């Protein structure tokens with residue numbers, strides 16, 4: 001690996017710095033990918049240009065999301081799946097998201113602890129991310145980070161969400177295949193979620209099947225999944241038609257059942273690709289991200305043209321007879337371009 | 346509009362066969378409460394694994410907790426591997442049971458401040474904040 005960073009290379013924001021960082025990512029340099037992720041995660045100057053140069057290059061990765069309640073074994077499961085794919089010779093990138101503490105803005109990112117067996121494998125890249133205030137069990141920049149990993153040549157991407165309850169299901173938007181990990185203790189939760197379950201997960205894994213109650217939960221889940229499908233008429237165009245989410249059991253700590261989980265993921269991927277639903281998922285994903293970006297730009301624009309006393313001043317003018325409400329509004333709207341704020345939007 | 350959200354990222358690890366992790370846990374919580382993003386890698390880490398994790402996580406600081414007495418080999422080894430990986434601008438700091446004269450020798454070898462028993466966590470937080478403010482990484 002080439003020597004990097006050092007004070008000289010510090011100014012990543014200049015176009016030259018961004019270009020060379022992008023090139024090094026494309027060449028598979030791990031330190032460059034790591035820095036690129038920081039640039040994007042922090043929204044540092046030039047991050048959009050960086051994404052334009054790295055994202056969408058090379059073949060498309062398959063994105064597997066792993067979600068589930070705190071402590072269900074998501075990290076352990078991610079590590080086991082990554083190990084499975086490594087044995088098949090695939091390169092795997094993992095993004096593991098943990099919550100930002102709302103009080104301090106800091107975060108404890110502890111998912112790596114369970115991924116120790118992978119830590120010296122050069123075919124695996126693991127990155128921990130804090131939510132930084134975003135909802136849905138993910139971080140705002142997580143899509144961008146996955147795009148960078150894909151553009152750096154990783155064919156398999158695993159996304160671990162924070163430990164979620166039933167309301168935080170953003171992972172469905174970021175992944176091609178969503179795996180919901182539950183444990184035998186989760187019976188009550190399953191009762192509560194029932195009909196919604198089939199919409200969030202493509203594959204169910206009852207992990208910690210070495211504990212009592214796993215089979216009963218699996219049975220309960222199969223019933224709930226069937227119920228949910230009938231009620232919701234499941235199968236919007238971003239779901240593989242006819243896909244019935246399998247309910248599997250596993251012991252992530254010993255790799256028991258992991259091959260079957262990997263097989264199910266592969267089957268789901270094939271079923272998505274064969275039906276055109278994979279493309280539909282990508283379009284849905286892109287649309288949501290574009291909407292979010294446009295909304296953010298509009299809000300920022302509003303802040304610029306009418307922030308501080310902007311509205312007040314215009315109002316004084318109107319009250320004093322200097323303009324009509326409509327003229328004042330038009331003047332505010334015309335004040336500067338929506339695109340003027342971001343240096344590289 | 347491009348507001349930067351730079352956070353100080355600290356990798357906390359326990360190298361070697363040392364099983365004393367209470368201090369590391371105290372430090373991890375304190376760092377999180379100070380607004381740092383703390384990646385904790387757990388027990389029994391080799392220097393190679395620590396450096397690879399620091400690289401992937403783009404850590405600004407590698408903070409090691411050592412109570413086993415092996416600090417004179419582990420700390421310089423981690424520092425050397427970081428330099429080899431092009432990460433010479435990452436701060437190596439830590440704490441645990443480390444005699445004062447050893448800390449001085451390590452400091453001369455490019456290791457940052459080391460914090461012993463009874464450390465007020467605020468001191469370690471302030472040290473890292475000050476280091477970061479004047480480091481090249483703050484503007485990267």
Ligand code: B12
Nearest residue numbers: 364365366367368408410412413414439440441461462464
């Ligand atoms: C509790 C303890 C244990 C517990 C550990 C439980 C656990 N999960 O952590 C148990 C009973 C398991 C244990 C076992 C052993 N222990 Co013991 N243990 C202690 C003891 C009494 C307290 C350590 C402690 O938890 N302190 C509380 C925490 C909060 O403080 P701390 O770790 O010092 O951390 C503070 C600072 O040092 C600093 N800090 C620490 N790390 C870091 C990192 C960073 C980045 C920063 C900024 C700061 C920082 O900030 C912290 C907060 O103030 C110490 C004696 C002592 N007074 O230190 C011996 C001690 C550490 N143990 C010792 C020994 C020898 C052992 C054993 C080998 C004993 C044996 N023969 O079996 C085993 C080895 C176990 C193993 N696998 O490594 C020796 C080490 C000698 C040496 N290094 O030269 C000590 C010093 C006792 C002695 N005087 O001989 N031990």
Ligand SMILES: Nc1nc2c(ncn2[C@@H]2O[C@H](COP(=O)(O)OP(=O)(O)OP(=O)(O)O)[C@@H](O)[C@H]2O)c(=O)[nH]1
Nearest residue numbers: 070071072073074075076114163207208251252253
């Ligand atoms: N008995 C048993 N324990 C397991 C199994 N899988 C994971 N664990 C343990 O469960 C605990 C939590 O595992 P993690 O992988 O950290 O769970 P997680 O869902 O990632 O946790 P968070 O990220 O904190 O929400 C750890 O102690 C694991 O070793 C399993 O199949 N059986």
Ligand SMILES: [Mg+2]
Nearest residue numbers: 074075111160
């Ligand atoms: Mg986890």
